[in-house]
Amino acid sequence: MTYAVAFQELTLGYDRHPAVRRLDGEVADGSLTAIVGPNGAGKSTLLKGMTGALRPLAGQVDFGTCTRNDIAYLPQQSDIDRLFPITVVDLVAVGLWSEIGGFFGLSAAHRARVDDAISAVGLTGFESRPIGSLSGGQIQRALFARLLLQDASLVLLDEPFTAIDAKTMADLLGVVRRWHGEGRTVITVLHDVETVRAYFPETLILARDLVAHGPTAEVLTAANQFRARQMCEACVGPPHDCGRDAS
Amino acid sequence: MWEALIQPFAEFGFMRRAMLGCIAISAGATPVGVFLMLRRMSLTGDAMAHAILPGAAVGYLVAGLSLGAMTVGGLIAGMAVALLSGFVTRVTALREDASLAAFYLISLSLGVLIVSTRGSNIDLMHVLFGTVLALDNSALILLCSITSLTLIALALLFRPLVLECADPQFLRAVSGLSAVTHFTFLALVVINLVSGFHALGTLMAVGIMIVPAAAARFWAVSIGGLICAAVAIAIISSGCGLLISYHFGLPSGPAIILVAGLAYGLSLTLGPIGSLAAPILPRRHVEA
Ligand SMILES: Nc1ncnc2c1ncn2[C@@H]1O[C@H](COP(=O)(O)OP(=O)(O)O)[C@@H](O)[C@H]1O
Numbered sequence: 001m002t003y004a005v006a007f008q009e010l011t012l013g014y015d016r017h018p019a020v021r022r023l024d025g026e027v028a029d030g031s032l033t034a035i036v037g038p039n040g041a042g043k044s045t046l047l048k049g050m051t052g053a054l055r056p057l058a059g060q061v062d063f064g065t066c067t068r069n070d071i072a073y074l075p076q077q078s079d080i081d082r083l084f085p086i087t088v089v090d091l092v093a094v095g096l097w098s099e100i101g102g103f104f105g106l107s108a109a110h111r112a113r114v115d116d117a118i119s120a121v122g123l124t125g126f127e128s129r130p131i132g133s134l135s136g137g138q139i140q141r142a143l144f145a146r147l148l149l150q151d152a153s154l155v156l157l158d159e160p161f162t163a164i165d166a167k168t169m170a171d172l173l174g175v176v177r178r179w180h181g182e183g184r185t186v187i188t189v190l191h192d193v194e195t196v197r198a199y200f201p202e203t204l205i206l207a208r209d210l211v212a213h214g215p216t217a218e219v220l221t222a223a224n225q226f227r228a229r230q231m232c233e234a235c236v237g238p239p240h241d242c243g244r245d246a247s
Numbered sequence: 248m249w250e251a252l253i254q255p256f257a258e259f260g261f262m263r264r265a266m267l268g269c270i271a272i273s274a275g276a277t278p279v280g281v282f283l284m285l286r287r288m289s290l291t292g293d294a295m296a297h298a299i300l301p302g303a304a305v306g307y308l309v310a311g312l313s314l315g316a317m318t319v320g321g322l323i324a325g326m327a328v329a330l331l332s333g334f335v336t337r338v339t340a341l342r343e344d345a346s347l348a349a350f351y352l353i354s355l356s357l358g359v360l361i362v363s364t365r366g367s368n369i370d371l372m373h374v375l376f377g378t379v380l381a382l383d384n385s386a387l388i389l390l391c392s393i394t395s396l397t398l399i400a401l402a403l404l405f406r407p408l409v410l411e412c413a414d415p416q417f418l419r420a421v422s423g424l425s426a427v428t429h430f431t432f433l434a435l436v437v438i439n440l441v442s443g444f445h446a447l448g449t450l451m452a453v454g455i456m457i458v459p460a461a462a463a464r465f466w467a468v469s470i471g472g473l474i475c476a477a478v479a480i481a482i483i484s485s486g487c488g489l490l491i492s493y494h495f496g497l498p499s500g501p502a503i504i505l506v507a508g509l510a511y512g513l514s515l516t517l518g519p520i521g522s523l524a525a526p527i528l529p530r531r532h533v534e535a
């Protein structure tokens with residue numbers, strides 16, 4: 001089986017303090033994987049490592065079927081300036097960047113794709129609204145529409161359903177399913193165990209060190225979750241103190 | 248009444264030249280000011296204006312009141328401060344405002360030192376307050392060239408620049424243009440301030456950049472609308488300011504910026520969007 005991305009002895013961190021330690025494993029091409037773990041477990045750090053925003057302290061990230069340009073990434077905390085006067089269409093349309101670049105305009109075909117993406121996330125009618133007038137859930141819908149246009153083979157989502165109502169979450173999970181159906185690889189950080197069980201065939205549990213990785217039914221056990229919590233509680237204080245005697 | 252408005256321009260070449268120079272500056276510097284405002288960098292314009300001073304002063308000391316020398320000096324000083332502070336922000340923990348403040352204050356003190364070693368000097372007043380009523384052909388060509396260059400650069404960089412303001416993380420993820428965009432934009436700020444100081448002086452150049460942009464905020468929402476409103480306000484303020492300075496014998500740079508300031512005050516109180524009066528203005532209710 002081919003992999004979309006593989007980790008080899010991957011250590012990621014900040015100021016030489018590791019936040020993810022010696023991670024090994026691979027994510028199968030076309031799989032739908034949830035990353036779970038307590039706060040501070042290094043989940044966001046791992047995604048940043050995959051996008052290349054964070055250089056590994058040791059080890060490496062290997063891309064099998066895709067290249068780094070093939071990644072669409074939704075950060076946990078986007079630094080979008082919500083007061084900046086652009087409309088929903090403007091925000092969504094830059095998802096086509098790899099095709100239109102920084103300068104060229106949108107063709108009629110591009111425009112139709114932008115409209116399709118906007119309707120796929122249920123934002124039809126909001127096209128010319130300034131982003132400052134959208135609710136948090138509507139912004140998240142718009143960002144999913146942008147991800148749709150990016151047409152990436154690897155999609156990374158960092159806690160995309162936090163602070164979002166049930167209806168929006170159900171709609172956006174529908175988009176995730178659609179990606180999975182199209183054969184894209186999707187890796188999502190999330191907390192809600194029920195959602196993971198219902199929608200994500202694969203799970204990776206992280207607590208700075210890898211706790212478990214495999215089919216959700218086998219991996220997402222009470223024992224593993226308990227172990228993850230304990231491993232993270234063992235490391236109060238800066239990351240470099242983490243589980244010194246455990247290793 | 249009509250005569251008072253038209254006759255100075257009809258009769259005197261220097262008034263027409265001044266007006267042309269002001270239109271050029273309004274068309275170039277004001278759109279740059281709109282982006283400065285949208286990026287919450289309005290005070291950066293002021294800092295850069297101070298940073299330019301020593302370069303212009305050195306240019307003056309070397310070559311006298313020479314357009315070329317003062318332009319080159321101002322450009323070098325402005326670019327040096329922009330690049331150094333941008334570099335420090337990107338590679339160290341210092342934030343942009345602090346690193347810029349440090350460099351422009353160093354640059355400004357150097358400028359004050361240079362100016363004071365030469366004692367008081369009338370010509371140097373031109374650097375500070377500009378010579379819009381004495382723009383010669385080469386100065387006009389310089390102003391128009393800088394404006395053309397600015398508009399071309401803004402047109403080419405429009406999408407990355409908007410994205411750099413609205414969602415910088417996304418721009419960095421999808422393209423390598425982030426740094427290029429940032430530094431090109433700072434360069435545009437510098438060349439427009441240099442262009443502005445020939446006409447309005449180093450202190451007033453930043454006024455034509457920022458004040459109309461701030462006023463436009465109360466009239467338009469979209470970026471295009473903001474730019475159009477700001478340029479219109481800048482041009483009208485320039486015309487009125489020149490006439491006031493002509494009829495009352497006042498210095499033209501401050502007169503222009505004060506008229507723009509008046510426009511700002513009116514916009515702030517009466518403009519249709521987000522102004523003091525906006526809550527009580529009758530607004531059409533938008534369906535759906
Ligand atoms: N920019 C940063 N600089 C320094 N330390 C960071 C930074 N971001 C995260 N960390 C640290 O790295 C660890 C993992 O963080 P993160 O990956 O955000 O956790 P998670 O997403 O699993 O909640 C935490 O201990 C956090 O304090």
Ligand SMILES: [Mg+2]
Pocket residue numbers: 043044045076158
């Ligand atoms: Mg996180």
